[in-house]
Amino acid sequence: MIKLKLSAIPDDRPVKITAELPATVHRDLVAYAELLGRETGQTVSNPAKLIAPMLARFMMTDRAFSRARRDTKSR
Incomplete structure (x- = not known):
């Protein structure tokens, strides 16, 4: 069994942004969506929906980001 970093994607109110991805990144995103679908049993019809959870997880x-954010909040 593959241990992916993402799990089922929560239904959340989105904020629309536009981004361009290199073709290789898009192919990997599609492949990740397919693997995630097999792993969770949840079909990912639009691989772009994975971008937000991936960024959040990252x-x-x-x-370093967590530390900087914590330092900023304590000021």
Whole structure:
């Protein structure tokens, strides 16, 4: 069994942004969506919906970002 960093995607009110991705990143995103669908049993019809949870997970696990954010809040 593959241990992916993402789990089921929560239904949340989105903020629309536009971003351009390199073709290789898009292909990887589609592949990740397929793997996630097999792993969770939840079909990901639009791989772009993975971008927000991936960014959130990335920022949550970035220690330098967490430290800087904590330092900013304590001022």
